[in-house]
Amino acid sequence: MSEAREIREAPGRLGVLVPGMGSVATTLMAGVRLVERGFEEPIGSLTQMGTLRLGKRPEKRVPRIKDFVPLAEPGGLVFGGWDPVPEDAYHAALSAGTLHKEHLEAVREELSAIRPMSAVFDEHYVSRIPTSNTKSYASLREAAEMVREDIRSFKRENGLERVVVVNCASTEAYAQPREAHFSLAAFEEALERSDPSISPAMVYAYAAIQEDVPYANGAPSLAVDVPALSELARERGVPVAGKDFKTGQTLMKTIVAPGLKARMLGLEGWYSTNILGNRDGEVLDDPASLKSKEVSKLSVLEHILQPDLYPELYGDYSHVVKIDYYPPRGDAKEGWDNIDIKGWLGYPMQIKINFLARDSILAAPVVLDLALFLDLAQRAGMGGVQEWLSFYFKSPMTLPELYPEHDLFVQLTKLKNTLRTIKGEQPIHHTGLDYYE
Numbered sequence: 001m002s003e004a005r006e007i008r009e010a011p012g013r014l015g016v017l018v019p020g021m022g023s024v025a026t027t028l029m030a031g032v033r034l035v036e037r038g039f040e041e042p043i044g045s046l047t048q049m050g051t052l053r054l055g056k057r058p059e060k061r062v063p064r065i066k067d068f069v070p071l072a073e074p075g076g077l078v079f080g081g082w083d084p085v086p087e088d089a090y091h092a093a094l095s096a097g098t099l100h101k102e103h104l105e106a107v108r109e110e111l112s113a114i115r116p117m118s119a120v121f122d123e124h125y126v127s128r129i130p131t132s133n134t135k136s137y138a139s140l141r142e143a144a145e146m147v148r149e150d151i152r153s154f155k156r157e158n159g160l161e162r163v164v165v166v167n168c169a170s171t172e173a174y175a176q177p178r179e180a181h182f183s184l185a186a187f188e189e190a191l192e193r194s195d196p197s198i199s200p201a202m203v204y205a206y207a208a209i210q211e212d213v214p215y216a217n218g219a220p221s222l223a224v225d226v227p228a229l230s231e232l233a234r235e236r237g238v239p240v241a242g243k244d245f246k247t248g249q250t251l252m253k254t255i256v257a258p259g260l261k262a263r264m265l266g267l268e269g270w271y272s273t274n275i276l277g278n279r280d281g282e283v284l285d286d287p288a289s290l291k292s293k294e295v296s297k298l299s300v301l302e303h304i305l306q307p308d309l310y311p312e313l314y315g316d317y318s319h320v321v322k323i324d325y326y327p328p329r330g331d332a333k334e335g336w337d338n339i340d341i342k343g344w345l346g347y348p349m350q351i352k353i354n355f356l357a358r359d360s361i362l363a364a365p366v367v368l369d370l371a372l373f374l375d376l377a378q379r380a381g382m383g384g385v386q387e388w389l390s391f392y393f394k395s396p397m398t399l400p401e402l403y404p405e406h407d408l409f410v411q412l413t414k415l416k417n418t419l420r421t422i423k424g425e426q427p428i429h430h431t432g433l434d435y436y437e
């Protein structure tokens with residue numbers, strides 16, 4: 001047995017605040033209320049449906065994750081958020097068009113009561129949004145103070161001790177870390193002078209960390225992954241994770257690519273194209289936002305296939321990702337993958353995947369799990385970047401000196417072994433030799 005961590009009790013309810021009350025966020029909110037009433041099962045949620053094995057196989061100890069670690073009850077979650085569009089969660093969900101009318105009507109009252117707080121918004125980072133619910137501030141420093149006050153009043157008004165923030169806002173224009181992002185002092189000075197390199201996503205992340213509120217970034221936008229903010233999170237002991245929820249096509253990639261590599265099958269090329277018609281797709285129709293998404297999607301194969309270790313198999317493949325906005329599809333997006341592989345003696349083969357996915361249906365349980373696990377991490381005294389939550393992200397955050405792990409199955413092992421370790425159980429290594437000796 002390893003040493004168990006002390007995990008603080010979880011008294012009262014947990015607040016979940018989301019910058020961005022669009023399709024993903026409202027699908028989460030409605031879904032949690034529907035599950036709470038017993039209308040549906042929490043399908044897709046590892047915290048609610050997953051199990052993990054403890055000890056040796058003959059011991060047959062396989063608890064549900066939620067019975068093994070002390071997680072907040074989804075039924076007790078209190079939702080809130082910020083959005084530049086003033087629609088309440090019911091109307092935002094109607095506009096998103098993800099859920100059937102009968103699902104939404106069943107939770108209409110609770111959803112209608114969730115009205116977005118005014119947003120920190122900058123049209124240089126997100127265009128194509130009809131904004132009328134934005135904050136006015138003299139500097140970004142003031143904007144951050146306003147968000148901090150929003151968090152405090154949300155806690156006060158709902159009688160909450162614990163809150164987490166999960167960024168579900170539109171994808172911002174592509175940005176890379178700049179001078180203002182490298183240290184906390186530089187970042188705070190940049191806030192003061194409203195430096196254009198500070199985006200709204202960074203302002204929310206900074207405000208959450210300063211309030212000791214765990215933060216996850218579900219968008220591909222540059223946010224807590226800048227050195228100033230991840231360092232601040234580590235210093236304050238606040239758990240943070242990111243970025244870009246792993247759903248749809250990238251989820252498939254991180255399932256299929258490890259299998260090809262496991263059998264030492266080579267790759268000549270992987271062509272991926274997507275059509276999607278929700279507001280996320282509309283924002284991604286702007287080339288600046290699209291670039292953030294493409295960069296996030298492209299890095300996955302490189303890390304899984306390790307061309308430096310296997311140059312004969314993966315040294316020279318072509319990887320193309322396309323995303324097209326096609327309004328008739330709404331949230332029901334379609335992804336096509338054409339994978340050119342090679343086998344014994346270099347003979348070519350092809351795999352075609354046509355995934356008719358529902359983006360927000362795949363993303364909502366990810367947000368739920370992240371909220372519950374981040375709260376657990378905080379109560380277990382785990383601050384800074386939570387690499388064990390890589391399982392949920394397209395571009396997992398790590399310490400700068402480490403490379404990210406993209407293989408879904410390694411990520412799952414990492415996640416479950418982390419849970420075992422914090423509870424003082426032995427991690428599972430799958431050798432199994434001891435059964436036969």
Ligand SMILES: NC(=O)c1ccc[n+]([C@@H]2O[C@H](COP(=O)([O-])OP(=O)(O)OC[C@H]3O[C@@H](n4cnc5c(N)ncnc54)[C@H](O)[C@@H]3O)[C@@H](O)[C@H]2O)c1
Binds near residue numbers: 246
């Ligand atoms: N659905 C998925 O499967 C999936 C997967 C990975 C990542 N994501 C990311 O999650 C995010 C949300 O996706 P969605 O489908 O819900 O999009 P959406 O367009 O339905 O919702 C985004 C919401 O964010 C709001 N917003 C924009 N700027 C904001 C700001 N500065 N502050 C607060 N709110 C702001 C918009 O008004 C909108 O209501 C996107 O960044 C998307 O790329 C989604």
